[in-house]
Amino acid sequence: MPSITSAKTIVKTGLCSVLLRVFDRWDRYEGRMRLKICAHILQTLQHLCNIKAGRRALCTKKHVQTLHRFCSQCPDEPEFDGLLARVCSVITLCLKHQALPVAVTSPASFNLNPILKGTNASWPCHEDEEDAANSDSKTVNSDLDDDGPDTDLDGMEEFPDTDFDEPEIKNETNEDSNIDKGFTKSGDSLQSSLWINPSERDIEDLKKYFIYFKEFGSYNKQIKLVKSRSNSRGSILEDFLTSQASGNRNMSSTLSLSLTGVLGNTDYDNVMGSTQSPFMQGYHKIHESISTTSCSSLKIHKDVSKYSSFATVYSMMTSRVRSVIPFVKVAYPDMMGGQSYSQPEPLNKMERTACRTKLLSCVDRAINPESYMNEVIYDLDQLCSSANPSDTTSQKSLNTESTFLTNNDEHEITKVNSFSSRLGFESRFESGNLRKAIQIGPREYELILMPDVNSTKRHQWFYFEVRNMTQGRPYIFNIVNCEKSDSQFNFGMKPVMYSVKEAVMGRPGWVRAGSDICYYRNSYHYANQKSHNKCYLTVTFNIEFPHSNDVCYLAYHYPFTYSMMMTRIWQWSLQMPPGSYFRAEPLCYSLNNNEVPLLTISADDSPSNPIVDRDIVFLTARVHPGESNASWVMDGSLACLLGDTAVASALRAKYVFKIVPMLNVEGVLNGCHRCGLTNEDLNRRWCKPSPILHPSIYHTKGLIEYLVRVWKKPPLVYCDYHGHSRKKNVFFYGCAAAESWCSNDRLVPDEPVKYLMLPALMHRISPAFALGSCSFRVERERESTARVTVWRHLGVTRSYTMEASFCGFDRGPFKGFHLNTQHLQNVGSDFCEALNGLSDSANNVDIQLTKDLNGNIVEIKLNDSGENSEVAVDSEPGSGSDSVLKTDSDEEFD
Secondary structure (H helix, E strand, C coil): CCCCHHHHHHHCCHHHHHHHHHHCCCHCCHHHHCCCCHHHHHHHHHHHHCHHHHHHHHHCCHHHHHHHHHHHHHCCCCHHHHHHHHHHHHHHEEEEEEEECCCCCCCCCCCCCCHHHHCCCCCCCCCCCHHCCCCCHHCEECCCCCCCCCCCCCCCCCCCCCCECCCCCCCCCCCHHHHHHHHCCCCCCHHHCCCCCCCHHHHHHHHHHHHHHHHHHHHHHHHHHHHHCCCCCCCCCHHHHHHHCCCCCCCCCHHHHHHHHHHCCCCCHHHHHCCCHHHHHHHHHHCCCCCCCCEEECCCHHHCCCCCCCHHHHHHHHHHCCCCCCCCCCCHHCCCCCCECCCCCCCCCCCCHHHHHHHHHHHHHCCCCHHCEEEEEEHHHHHHHHHCCCCCCCCCCCCCCCCCCCHHCCCCCCCCCCCCCCCCCEECCCCCEEEEEEECCCCEEEEEEEECCCCCCCCCCCCCEEEECCCEEEEEEEEECCCCCHHHHCCCCEEEEEEEHHHHCCCCEEEEEEEEEEEEEEEEEEECCCCCCEEEEEEEEEEEEECCCCCCEECCCCCCCHHHHHHHHHHHHHCCCCCEEEEEEEEHHHHHHHHEEEEEEEECCCCCCCCHHHHHHHHHHEECCCCHHHHHHHHHHHHHHHCCCCCHHHHHHEEEEEEEECCCCHHHHHHCCCCCCCCCCCCCCCCCCCEEEEHHHHHHHHHHHHHHCCCCCEEEEEEEEEECEEECCCEEEECCHHCCCCHHHHHHCCCCHHHHHHHHHHHCCCCCEEHHHHHHEECCHCCCCCCHHHHHHHHCCEEEEEECCCCCCCCCCCCCCEHHHHHHHHHHHHHHHHHHCCCCCCCCCEEEEEECCCEEEEEEEEEEECCEEEEEEECCCCCCCCCCEEEEEECCCC
């Protein structure tokens, strides 16, 4: 790669004009030489665009005409597709950049000051724009999906959570110090006063989590159980409970902050009454009127009739949540259950000619913007300002119970509407995030997505409503502020669509929709960026709606909202199988006072199968709100665990399941892609979570730490459910000491069978699972993720991330087809079935590994009941075949 000095030299010596004269005569060369000359010249021009002087030299009418002439004369042959994409990229980079036609500040802002008032905490620091602008030269290993070596480019360093391989930090002798430095990046850091080192969390603070393990019996019984497990004269739990029994009130100040986080807005003075100890008062406040086997103490379920329909309960849940931007309706697909069609849907086959046409159209719009319509159809900023012109508080969005949200789509589609030349849009519903719609042609629209709350970045997830369409006419949608350098939209993925008319006609469900789908760089630049050499990207697709005057919903993936989860929990609490134990309770409250549920599932205690003897399995999901597929997998797991099958009964008899089904409820509610209300990736907060800013992470980690340090009984398995936007299939990321970045880890012999057995069982059970895509590397950049933190700091050997593709399958019986909600739910139930076989699998499956010279696993050989199978582990990300539209020069990292 030429240096900046070399680029400046080329500009000063006037070689730009020489290069373009040679390029203008491209048709005089023949064969491979023509392609090589053009490719090298274009690569040089792309590097020149990285400096201001280079862009100024190229941004002349003559030079732009030369490049545009190549576009119009480029042969319609596959080998020229890459050249065409590069030429278009150079044109968009050297033209005068357009700012997105929206305000820099988002209408979705949440004031953290009232929450932080009176504490030592401060607002999270935002990224330095100059650092962000220069970040392209870095290669940082991201974890949009806890991705392991196969990264998801979820926003390079200009978005604080990076996705390329970061240069390894030197001076590894001081591990703790270096880890802290490695994860205290701009945009990710908090003041050190907020943080508690994982090894230093006060043991007294951990004791409060006793209230979430009521299934283990009465207090006296728990004293005896812990005493029998303790090797010392007593135990910290025994000391604690003894102090409670004697009325010791000295713990009031210690537990004050933590219990306030658990109890939300409960009157703390009342909780800390005089008749009982503070801990017991808080315990009884949360758990009053709870049955022993099946219950929900979630406040959102209060006064919900058990005879209510799913749609009614869903509307009640949506009406009771608190959002940053007020909702105006309930989304019809979610109210009806949100399932997809069950029929297999093939992956999209990219049409080269259509993509070339759209790419050239994008360049033409950048060169000749005056020749296009520019009519704003939907503007969320204006709607928010007109709805609340004087209200600037963080609570302006409270959906009170007196405001009951409904859906009138079925009534709307019966109206006889006169012909309209424009579509109608709406996204002010749960998980919706369309910010602006601009009509640029008779049936073409540019769409701008909302950033995450309190952010200007992170755009990928979309969910919005469309109406006033005409049947049989193709409409073009261009989402113009995407940030990833590439996307599965270039490798077969289609967006999803839900038609209300189809549902009314008896065919409800999300379907994969769209044609002429492609993904490329446009001429809109990032806001507030000092260096304007980075532009947004466009995902474009055509939609032919099945009916006129319909109401349709379009989304990145099958939505699964917070209200959907709460409605499902309500359903399960009413239909428990005999002999099962189910409890739903609030683990804590989010920053906007929404409940974060904790579920406990097992079988009833019995003398022949004491509940205290069962292993504990801990499951979490949806730390990244845009990964709705993770919730569908979790839904499948919960449906399996709470079912009446033999497998479900066996699982409940073997294990106690502790499940946090939605870690980032605020992000899900408000249509965020990556973060919540603090503009931070919560999956980068597990090492040092703040009880104030990251309550769900803080208390979830506290539960696991309680099991490890107080009960001395670590979970048998921890699994965090995620979605993956760069690879296909379903797979695991695990932790192997032999594949760790830390040399001290590699010195300790591990037992691969422990962490490989569960993936091996999934390989045997689940047709959607790809063992070859699994990775067990422990990378430095992931030390603060759930998977690695639980493995390293809490000692859980079987600590995994389970990834489900947004796209589909490129192997196995479903090869060439999209994932749907049934596949995702089946993966969740398959995972439970694998857990069922975990304790009995050691004698059934023999695992043999082949490693490379660096100790990395390259092949896994399974000897299963006499049948041998070998699985090669992927060494490169699985994006399928190359896209015809390479969007950046960094694709070797994809």
